[in-house]
Amino acid sequence: xxxxxxxxxxxxxxxxxxxxxxxxxxxxxxxxxxxxxxxxxxxxxxxxxxxxxxxxxxxxxxxxxxxxxxxxxxxxxxxxxxxxxxxxxxxxxxxxxxxxxxxxxxxxxxxxxxxxxxxxxxxxxxxxxxxxxxxxxxxxxxxxxxxxxxxxxxxxxxxxxxxxxxxxxxxxxxxxxxxxxxxxxxxxxxxxxxxxxxxxxxxxxxxxxxxxxxxxxxxxxxxxxxxxxxxxxxxxxxxxxxxxxxxxxxxxxxxxxxxxxxxxxxxx
Amino acid sequence: xxxxxxxxxxxxxxxxxxxxxxxxxxxxxxxxxxxxxxxxxxxxxxxxxxxxxxxxxxxxxxxxxxxxxxxxxxxxxxxxxxxxxxxxxxxxxxxxxxxxxxxxxxxxxxxxxxxxxxxxxxxxxxxxxxxxxxxxxxxxxxxxxxxxxxxxxxxxxxxxxxxxxxxxxxxxxxxxxxxxxxxxxxxxxxxxxxxxxxxxxxxxxxxxxxxxxxxxxxxxxxxxxxxxxxxxxxxxxxxxxxxxxxxxxxxxxxxxxxxxxxxxxxxx
Numbered sequence: 001x002x003x004x005x006x007x008x009x010x011x012x013x014x015x016x017x018x019x020x021x022x023x024x025x026x027x028x029x030x031x032x033x034x035x036x037x038x039x040x041x042x043x044x045x046x047x048x049x050x051x052x053x054x055x056x057x058x059x060x061x062x063x064x065x066x067x068x069x070x071x072x073x074x075x076x077x078x079x080x081x082x083x084x085x086x087x088x089x090x091x092x093x094x095x096x097x098x099x100x101x102x103x104x105x106x107x108x109x110x111x112x113x114x115x116x117x118x119x120x121x122x123x124x125x126x127x128x129x130x131x132x133x134x135x136x137x138x139x140x141x142x143x144x145x146x147x148x149x150x151x152x153x154x155x156x157x158x159x160x161x162x163x164x165x166x167x168x169x170x171x172x173x174x175x176x177x178x179x180x181x182x183x184x185x186x187x188x189x190x191x192x193x194x195x196x197x198x199x200x201x202x203x204x205x206x207x208x209x210x211x212x213x214x215x216x217x218x219x220x221x222x223x224x225x226x227x228x229x230x231x232x233x234x235x236x237x238x239x240x241x242x243x244x245x246x247x248x249x250x251x252x253x254x255x256x257x258x259x260x261x262x263x264x265x266x267x268x
Numbered sequence: 269x270x271x272x273x274x275x276x277x278x279x280x281x282x283x284x285x286x287x288x289x290x291x292x293x294x295x296x297x298x299x300x301x302x303x304x305x306x307x308x309x310x311x312x313x314x315x316x317x318x319x320x321x322x323x324x325x326x327x328x329x330x331x332x333x334x335x336x337x338x339x340x341x342x343x344x345x346x347x348x349x350x351x352x353x354x355x356x357x358x359x360x361x362x363x364x365x366x367x368x369x370x371x372x373x374x375x376x377x378x379x380x381x382x383x384x385x386x387x388x389x390x391x392x393x394x395x396x397x398x399x400x401x402x403x404x405x406x407x408x409x410x411x412x413x414x415x416x417x418x419x420x421x422x423x424x425x426x427x428x429x430x431x432x433x434x435x436x437x438x439x440x441x442x443x444x445x446x447x448x449x450x451x452x453x454x455x456x457x458x459x460x461x462x463x464x465x466x467x468x469x470x471x472x473x474x475x476x477x478x479x480x481x482x483x484x485x486x487x488x489x490x491x492x493x494x495x496x497x498x499x500x501x502x503x504x505x506x507x508x509x510x511x512x513x514x515x516x517x518x519x520x521x522x523x524x525x526x527x528x529x530x531x532x533x534x535x536x
Contacts, residue, residue: 004275004312015284017379044276048276051277101432102432102457103432108422108424109422110420113412137405140408144376144381144412154377155376156372156406164364164368190373
């Protein structure tokens with residue numbers, strides 16, 4: 001296989017399997033080339049991916065080492081993403097009353113989801129997480145994409161214990177957004193005890209839901225090592241959890257004036 | 269930029285944006301090359317993608333034409349996917365009683381989801397669909413991935429009308445699996461009237477849920493042009509809908525003997 005086809009095949013294989021560790025032998029044998037040629041190819045692949053703002057290839061030397069693709073997104077593309085979302089979300093017809101905003105279409109739009117997921121995957125790669133966890137429903141596509149990019153299993157906490165999930169652990173927690181007691185339920189066979197998790201959700205207001213997730217994960221002795229939400233409400237300023245990353249901050253929803261103010265998050 | 273870097277950059281750009289139509293000018297300008305050189309490059313890119321079993325590049329000539337990546341999966345890789353799933357799902361500890369099988373981990377595992385999505389995207393590309401639709405919860409990652417591969421928005425039908433979805437249309441339908449009347453709810457602003465949809469779900473038994481989805485879509489004058497589920501139950505043989513594709517067929521769950529029989533679907 002010629003060098004330019006090899007470069008194309010390497011880009012395809014690596015970017016289709018983010019986070020997967022490939023033994024260099026795998027590619028040397030596949031292409032019938034020496035390790036030195038593969039190193040040269042990899043240098044070019046890395047240049048291509050970095051220049052495209054798609055991420056980079058990491059080489060881990062020694063026994064158990066290899067090559068893997070770490071997805072990323074450039075600062076420029078992150079700012080473009082934030083600006084595009086701000087423009088779309090600032091449409092006053094999205095105001096639903098009671099301080100709610102219609103955001104489901106954004107949370108289900110593939111390209112927005114993919115780019116938001118890259119922002120989180122880049123920041124949460126290397127934390128040694130075992131799972132990406134979310135609570136149904138609107139954050140599932142985002143969490144699933146983060147899980148794919150980090151090569152981790154997704155875990156979905158349900159609102160109600162479902163028969164098809166087998167035996168579950170449930171908790172009740174106070175949701176400030178809904179001003180009510182809500183329930184979460186996690187299947188016992190979905191997770192292993194004593195592991196680490198990244199929690200992804202679509203929205204955070206006071207942080208009650210995030211506290212609930214940490215609590216139910218705590219029942220399995222699972223440590224929350226990273227938290228990310230697409231949208232965060234500015235109010236209340238004092239959240240019930242610290243250290244949650246967000247893409248955008250909803251500053252104000254003025255129902256009477258039909259005005260929505262959203263800004264890029266400072267914590268990225 | 270050298271030819272081999274261009275090939276890498278083209279593979280990265282195209283495979284990251286499946287279904288997106290690029291004007292050839294876009295790449296000619298980006299790389300500073302003539303249309304004839306781009307055609308040569310594209311020939312190589314196409315060879316790489318086909319040989320990797322990742323899909324192919326489609327060139328549409330004339331005004332409004334361009335280049336786009338159509339994802340795919342080879343018959344060999346589809347058979348590998350089916351065999352891997354059959355092995356994992358045949359573990360008798362998955363039997364939950366009442367004819368239920370624990371499948372959530374499979375529906376949330378990135379690589380299985382990605383490959384199943386490719387099977388559906390390949391078959392449903394070219395049907396002119398406007399949306400990929402699913403019912404919460406377990407089918408969401410699969411449907412989201414199909415939507416990404418087809419460059420379409422995802423639409424999630426909820427079990428309960430949520431305040432954050434604005435005004436909704438709801439229906440009641442009979443679920444044979446649960447032997448009960450269940451509810452579905454779709455946000456009015458999630459879809460446009462008179463469009464076409466592909467419906468993706470994790471599981472189909474009698475087809476009651478699929479009938480419900482078609483009915484609620486019908487309320488918006490939306491035609492269902494394709495249906496796909498990951499797992500289909502052999503029984504009942506007579507389904508309430510025709511033409512639904514599946515990846516695997518659950519032939520038998522024998523609770524007493526602890527035996528599960530699953531086979532690759534014949535309809536692929």
